[in-house]
Amino acid sequence: MAYDFDKIARDYDRMNxxxxxxxxxxxxxxxxxxxxxxxxxKQDACVPTENKVLDxxxxxxxxxxxxxxxxxxxxxxxxxxxxxxIARQKTALSNFQLSTFNFQLGxxxxxxxxxASFDAVTCAFGVRNFVHLEQGLGEMLRVLKPGGRMVILxxxxxxxxxxxxxxxxxxRRIIPWLGQRLAGSREAYTYLPQxxxxxxxGEAFLERLRNSGFKIHDCRHRRLTFGVCRLYVVCKxxxxxx
Ligand SMILES: C[S@@+](CC[C@H](N)C(=O)[O-])C[C@H]1O[C@@H](n2cnc3c(N)ncnc32)[C@H](O)[C@@H]1O
Numbered sequence: 001m002a003y004d005f006d007k008i009a010r011d012y013d014r015m016n017x018x019x020x021x022x023x024x025x026x027x028x029x030x031x032x033x034x035x036x037x038x039x040x041x042k043q044d045a046c047v048p049t050e051n052k053v054l055d056x057x058x059x060x061x062x063x064x065x066x067x068x069x070x071x072x073x074x075x076x077x078x079x080x081x082x083x084x085x086i087a088r089q090k091t092a093l094s095n096f097q098l099s100t101f102n103f104q105l106g107x108x109x110x111x112x113x114x115x116a117s118f119d120a121v122t123c124a125f126g127v128r129n130f131v132h133l134e135q136g137l138g139e140m141l142r143v144l145k146p147g148g149r150m151v152i153l154x155x156x157x158x159x160x161x162x163x164x165x166x167x168x169x170x171x172r173r174i175i176p177w178l179g180q181r182l183a184g185s186r187e188a189y190t191y192l193p194q195x196x197x198x199x200x201x202g203e204a205f206l207e208r209l210r211n212s213g214f215k216i217h218d219c220r221h222r223r224l225t226f227g228v229c230r231l232y233v234v235c236k237x238x239x240x241x242x
Pocket of ligand 1: 123
């Protein structure tokens with residue numbers, strides 16, 4: 001069963017920025033840039049374009065706001081009504097037109113969209129929570145237009161033998177303690193490092209993407225901040241899926 005983010009929605013942003021010392025903002029920025037077609041890369045003001053992006057597991061909408069800044073019309077989908085409520089609030093308070101965003105309650109494993117509906121698909125720190133990973137990845141590729149780009153950010157354990165012990169102490173002891181003190185949930189923040197350790201990273205993750213039923217090319221992955229965060233970028237083949 002998927003973890004219920006309704007329980008921690010209120011404290012989610014604060015905990016995220018605190019746990020990562022603000023690096024999560026930078027990671028999302030990096031992911032947003034990777035999702036942009038070349039002509040939008042340099043854009044830093046809100047100039048609406050025809051490009052439609054789907055942000056899967058959009059949570060409280062931080063990635064959606066960055067994508068809108070790049071000129072995308074953004075659809076955000078998430079399983080948690082409480083997370084979506086915060087996303088709607090944040091985007092309503094932003095300078096963007098309300099029509100820039102469309103938030104929907106929905107499951108990544110059964111996306112409520114037609115095939116090939118989006119120019120780009122993104123997912124920041126969401127895929128680790130899917131119950132059936134390949135099903136979710138396959139759905140994300142199904143709704144992506146041929147030639148479109150999919151960008152995934154996900155947390156991972158660092159490879160370096162030097163960094164690993166520090167990472168382990170931080171994630172196994174300090175994060176659950178912070179979770180208890182600041183968000184009233186040791187359980188949620190014990191789940192976090194456990195789910196990261198179980199999750200495939202690097203080539204192993206790209207292999208799962210290749211197994212998701214759609215042909216992809218230009219598969220890349222990049223380690224951010226000692227590999228604590230991974231950026232995956234793939235393109236869907238121009239020819240029909242299958
Ligand atoms: C760690 S949060 C990431 C939120 C946001 N993308 C961000 O950058 O902070 C994970 C989100 O994935 C959502 N989620 C988990 N499984 C999902 C699924 N199968 N379909 C849609 N959303 C899902 C959760 O409700 C939660 O909001």
